[in-house]
Amino acid sequence: MTTIRPRELGITIGDPAGIGPEIVCRALAEMSAQQRSQSLVIGDRLTLERAAKLTGHALDFRAPDEADEMPGTIAIDDIPLPNRAAVKDGTVSPEAGESAFLCVQQAVQRALAHEIGVIVTAPLNKAALHAAGREYDGHTGMLADLTGVRSSFMLLTSEPLATVHVSTHVSLRDATERATHERVLETIRAGDEHMREVTGRAPRIAVAGLNPHCGEGGIFGRQEIDAIEPAVATARDQGIDVVGPISGDTVFYRASRGEFDLVVAQYHDQGHIPIKLIAFDSTVNVSLGLPVKRTSVDHGTAFDIAWQGSADHQNMRCAIAYARRMTATPG
Known part of the structure; x- marks a missing residue:
């Protein structure tokens, strides 16, 4: 891996068969030259160039050292597709799953080397990931494994509501077993630490019951x-x-009315349903408890509309904006 100058953001393109490349290009097109100079895109160059053409944006992707000499261009860490011909638009494939994994792996290495401040991830597809032999529950579990930590925490944040989860991608039966004293306490601590860093004050936290x-x-x-x-x-x-x-059945309503800054949810749907109901297009997924910082869109690869030029990038815009807030915090 070639050493590069530090940048604020490292943006992975997600599954190349999904909407990730398109929403990344739309977000890049809105950036100022200064913001572009502080961003590194991680993914297949040809896929991104195709997405830029699809979205009608004249984006110039260059190797990082070239981009440093050419204001307005976009630095790319080119991760060529393992088998380009096998990747079909809107279709699950092991090749696309492997591509998504390799991009995240490279982003983690860059972040651990302090060459990027925050990783911003476009969506990957779990079926494609598993088809590639990368049997993770998603980005959260993958990032924990790649950074060598025992576990991490998923926080969903939006203007009206924020929630951090004791458990996420496990069965409901397993979720009840994970609601232990140790795990609940670790989740409270992780949420408190993050909110203090981002807001500069102690948050008011409410813990949801399980039953x-x-x-x-x-x-x-x-x-x-x-x-x-x-x-x-x-x-x-x-x-x-x-x-x-x-x-x-009451804690999220009370939080949305301003009584609490953060709710600790005991399992995936308990936290996801209320926040997606009131802030579906603007919710940002944040990974806590890792030695690297990461934000993400809070939606999937949308294979049904992939590569049709209609994907909405509002959620990616929000993930990037939140990542910029995190670059100003320590750790």
Whole structure:
């Protein structure tokens, strides 16, 4: 890997058969020359050039050292497709899955080398990833493995609501088993640390219960009594402004009204459904607990509309804007 000068952002193009290349190009087209100079795109050059043409933007992709000498051009870390002919628009393939993996792997290496400040990822396809033999649950698990950490946390953030998850891409049965004192406490800490870094103040955190009505005193389950309440108490003793558990059917409403800055959700759909309901196009996915910083769009590869020139890049715009906020924070 050739050493390059540090840049704020490293943007991966995701699955090349999906909408990733298109939304990346649309976002790049809106950037100023200064913003482009602080960005590194990681992916297949020919795919990006094709996406730029599709979207009607005259984008000039150059090797990083060339881009440094040519203002307005875009630096690219060219990761050629493993087998170009095998990658078909809007179709799952191991070649596309491998391409998406290689881009993220390169981005992680650049971030660990302090050559990019924040990784911004376009969507990948889990079926394609698995077909390539990369059996991750998505970006979050992949990033944890590539950076050598035991686990990480998924935070979804938007203007009206933010939520961080105790568990994400596991079955509902497994999610109930992951709601342990240790994991809930780690999630509270990770959310508190991130919000302090980004906002400059201590956040008001609420922890959702796992069971209906927080278990009704053990009638519907004891996770609140045995794990969640003690984790909240420990976090509060450590100086974190946190309350809970609060029933999942009210806590998100209260947060959206401004009572809390962050909700700790116990499982994937508990957190995803409310935030996507009220901020589907502007929610940003943030990975916490890693030695690198990363934001992402909060949608998939949209194979049904891929390479038709109609993909909306608003979510990518939001992910990039949030990443720029994170470049100003330590760590």
